[in-house]
Each structure stands twice: as C-alpha cells, then as structure tokens.
Amino acid sequence: xxxxxxxxxxxxxxxVLMAALTYNLKKYLKFTTRKVHRKAQIMNVPKGKFWxxxxxxxxxxxxxx
Numbered sequence: 001x002x003x004x005x006x007x008x009x010x011x012x013x014x015x016v017l018m019a020a021l022t023y024n025l026k027k028y029l030k031f032t033t034r035k036v037h038r039k040a041q042i043m044n045v046p047k048g049k050f051w052x053x054x055x056x057x058x059x060x061x062x063x064x065x
Contacts, residue, residue: 006012
C-alpha cells in the first residue's frame with residue numbers, strides 16, 4: 001500500500017473514506033441493469049362454489065356433482 005501524504009489521523013481517515021467513495025461510485029456508474037421483459041396478464045378469477053367445474057367441464061351439469 002502506498003504511503004498516505006496527509007498529517008494526522010483525521011486527514012488520513014478522510015482520505016481513506018474518499019478513496020472508498022470514489023471506488024464505489026466508479027462501480028455504480030459502470031453498472032448496467034438488464035431490462036426484464038415480462039409477459040403478464042391479469043386473469044379474471046371467477047367466484048362461487050363450483051367455479052372449477054363450470055370452467056373446465058362446461059357440459060357436465062352441476063347437479064351431477
């Protein structure tokens with residue numbers, strides 16, 4: 001590690017904090033996000049007691065169940 005050309009612990013601490021800040025800032029500026037392509041739809045969920053049978057077996061009468 002190079003020698004820090006500052007006098008006192010307060011100035012050396014400030015130097016280390018600024019070096020860490022610039023390192024993280026450079027990483028943040030280079031960071032690119034991937035654009036997510038979502039294919040989502042809103043589904044209409046039917047309500048009621050026998051909604052499954054009505055949708056998946058439309059020819060079966062409910063009285064048969």
